Amino acid sequence: MKKIINGIESVEEQMILGLVKSAPTKLKKLDCGNVVVRARKKVGKVALVSGGGSGHEPAHGGFVGEGMLDAAVAGAVFTSPTPDQIYEGIKAVATEAGVLCVVKNYTGDVMNFEMAMDMAKDEDIKVDYVVVNDDVAVKDSLYTTGRRGVAGTILVHKIAGAKAEEGAALAAVKETAEKVIANVRTMGMAISPCTVPAAGKPGFELKEDEMEIGIGIHGEPGTHREKIAKADDIAKMLLDKVTADLDYQGAEVVVMVNGMGATPLMELYIVNNYVQDYLKEAGIKVYDTMVGNYMTSIEMAGFSVTLLKLDDELKRLYDAKADTPALVR
Amino acid sequence: MAILTAAKLKDIILAMAKRIEQEKDFLTELDNAIGDGDHGINLARGFKAVEGKLAGVEAQDCGEILKTTGMQLVSTVGGASGPLYGTAFMKAGVALKGKGELEAADLLTGLEAAIGGIKMRGKATEGEKTMLDALCPAFNALKTGLDSGQDIKAALVEAVHAAEKGVEYTKTIIATKGRASYLGERSLGHQDPGATSSLYLLQVLQQEI
Numbered sequence: 001m002k003k004i005i006n007g008i009e010s011v012e013e014q015m016i017l018g019l020v021k022s023a024p025t026k027l028k029k030l031d032c033g034n035v036v037v038r039a040r041k042k043v044g045k046v047a048l049v050s051g052g053g054s055g056h057e058p059a060h061g062g063f064v065g066e067g068m069l070d071a072a073v074a075g076a077v078f079t080s081p082t083p084d085q086i087y088e089g090i091k092a093v094a095t096e097a098g099v100l101c102v103v104k105n106y107t108g109d110v111m112n113f114e115m116a117m118d119m120a121k122d123e124d125i126k127v128d129y130v131v132v133n134d135d136v137a138v139k140d141s142l143y144t145t146g147r148r149g150v151a152g153t154i155l156v157h158k159i160a161g162a163k164a165e166e167g168a169a170l171a172a173v174k175e176t177a178e179k180v181i182a183n184v185r186t187m188g189m190a191i192s193p194c195t196v197p198a199a200g201k202p203g204f205e206l207k208e209d210e211m212e213i214g215i216g217i218h219g220e221p222g223t224h225r226e227k228i229a230k231a232d233d234i235a236k237m238l239l240d241k242v243t244a245d246l247d248y249q250g251a252e253v254v255v256m257v258n259g260m261g262a263t264p265l266m267e268l269y270i271v272n273n274y275v276q277d278y279l280k281e282a283g284i285k286v287y288d289t290m291v292g293n294y295m296t297s298i299e300m301a302g303f304s305v306t307l308l309k310l311d312d313e314l315k316r317l318y319d320a321k322a323d324t325p326a327l328v329r
Numbered sequence: 330m331a332i333l334t335a336a337k338l339k340d341i342i343l344a345m346a347k348r349i350e351q352e353k354d355f356l357t358e359l360d361n362a363i364g365d366g367d368h369g370i371n372l373a374r375g376f377k378a379v380e381g382k383l384a385g386v387e388a389q390d391c392g393e394i395l396k397t398t399g400m401q402l403v404s405t406v407g408g409a410s411g412p413l414y415g416t417a418f419m420k421a422g423v424a425l426k427g428k429g430e431l432e433a434a435d436l437l438t439g440l441e442a443a444i445g446g447i448k449m450r451g452k453a454t455e456g457e458k459t460m461l462d463a464l465c466p467a468f469n470a471l472k473t474g475l476d477s478g479q480d481i482k483a484a485l486v487e488a489v490h491a492a493e494k495g496v497e498y499t500k501t502i503i504a505t506k507g508r509a510s511y512l513g514e515r516s517l518g519h520q521d522p523g524a525t526s527s528l529y530l531l532q533v534l535q536q537e538i
Contacts (some may be wrong), residue, residue: 053407076374078365079407107507108409111450115403115412138511145510196367199357203366218365220508221515 001200008197012054016074019061023325026065034074034081035089036061042070046164046173047093050102050157051086052109053078055196055298056217059154062326068161069102069324077196077298078218080108086116090127098126098170100177102156104149105133128170130177132156134186134306136245137214137223148216151258151295151306152184155318158327162320176317183309185245187238190215190260190302191228213237217260217297231267232274238305239278248309252287254318255279256306261296263303268292271303287315294326331430332481332538336388338431341537342398343383346376348533349526359522363509368410368522375406375414391431395439396422409507410523413447413460420446433481440468451506458504458516460523466491467531485535492528499524 005011016034020027028039034054050060051073060072070093075081090099099120103113113129120127134152160177168176191211193202196219203219206212211234214222229237257272259265272291279286287310295304310318322329333341349356349372356369382401386394399418403411424442425435444464448454455465470491474484499521504510509521 075407076367076371079367079371080409080411082404082407082411084404106409107451108407108412111409111412112407115450139513145506145508148511196370198370199361199366203361216365216511218508220365221363221512 001195001197003195003197005197011197012074012076015054015057016061019057019325023065026323026325027061030088030092032088033085035071035085035092036064036074037071037089037092038064038066041093043095044097045095045167046097046170047071047095047099048102048157048161048164048173049073049086049089049093049099050153051075051081051089052104053080053218055194056295058293058326059295060157063154063157063324065322065324067165067320067322067324067329068157068327077198080106080112083112083115083119086113087119090116090120090125091123094120094125094127098128100160100164100170100173101127101129102153102160102177103129103131104153105131105146106148107145126170128174130156130174130181132181134181134184135216136185136187136241137216150186150188150217151256151304152181152186152308154294154327155184155254155256155306155308156180158322159314159317161322162317165320176313180308180314183246183314184306185242186304186306187241188215188217188258188260188302188304189213189222189234189238190219190297190300192262192301194219194261194298194300196298215302217295219297219300231270235271235274235305236278239275242305242307243282243284246309248282248284248307250283251309252285252315253279253310254288254290254308255286256290256294258295258304258306259293260300260302260304261293262299262301265292268303271305275305288318330432332433332436334388334430335391335394337537338391338394339383339386339388341534342394343380344537345530345533346380348529349373349376352526352529356522356526359520359525363504363512363516363519364522365508367408368526371406371408372410372414372526375402375411378405389429390426391428392422392424392426394422395419395425398422409451410526412450413523416446416450417443433475433484436481437468437472437475440464440471444468453506456502457506458499458502458509458521458524459506460521460527462499462521463492463495463524463527463531466495481538485538489528489531489535492531496520496524496528
């Protein structure tokens, strides 16, 4: 394993400290753990709290700030944060208006957030949550834990964050978050694996000419493996799955071409070049496009494509001001 | 008749911590195949914290020792196994609160409470390729053994045997809970890391009593 770190034990904390030091007027870290909050607590609005394992940078700490999150709780690499840490995050930003937690649909994340919310409720904090499950690679059936939450989560942060910033009530912010979740779909792929520092070796192996389709953001295996194809063919494969899952015909969408960590922007732009042509051909109107690393898997090479179907409310909130280290609008 | 004291229970949990540390890499390897490859790492981190915490706990109340263990696991493991094992130990702690020593029947009570906690927190049942596939058969075997008059040592040997079979069984079924469920049929042939770590904990219990 070759990584630019100081030690396996210090990875998460030093990452959080470095993030906060990159934006000292906007962010601060709680003393009690790896929790990032806004430098100045915003009162009089619903607070948005998210989190998850580390290794997805800039998610989630990079999206703390005006118009998006109030707190982000970082667990160990690829491991959900613990209930006491999440609780500290909730407590630090809670307002009279309440707290909405944005949780990605993984067994551990959901359980730890549920336990943390129980603790918060015992302290009379008004708290509710939504679960993001945008990954169409995973079957959503009685026989699975349900779809995973992946890159679409960033759009939930953006839009629900804007709704909260407007001063909407907890129920209304939740409703908007759920509208985003109902209209966002993602599918990803990888051409090389990633290494969790504490594990010291890659989570899976891919041959020189292989790619994994439908991969999750923790290097967990996807739907299948096949021989690597041209960028356009890969993008088509992912888009076919995404557009088969939700009717985007005639709709306006936000497109996100998200890098998994080690994919050069050059390749992401090559993908986006095809994505735009595909959508035009399919009669889907692009309202805005985001290309970059938003929800990564350490140094995995690969990308995901996300489509969010918009209505007037979602457009307005998507365009609203955001001022965070990783997203400014 | 008492089968173990609070001091012995503390020793057993410390022995569990050692065993998990020894098996860390293997558990992680199992998790790499069908999960996200952190089960051994996370559990070892948690049990290491438990070692430190238990050093400062007086060995008087079995319930207190179990509860402290559970709370420490919840706050240090993370992922899914933290809340699950943490809840299991905490529930066993509540069930055995105030007991300075345990009888065979208490072991059943504690194990039943622990399993109940895992089912509640994980919204899971047997046959879904989880730790329950080791724990439930072990509980049933222990209960059958004790009910039919076996002594605790013999009954625990049966319980571990049942858990081993349970782990083998997880190779033959598709995961419907947890991260392995995303794989559908591709989870076939792999043994469940959670069932495996549960087996290790039961083996330590059996060896130490």
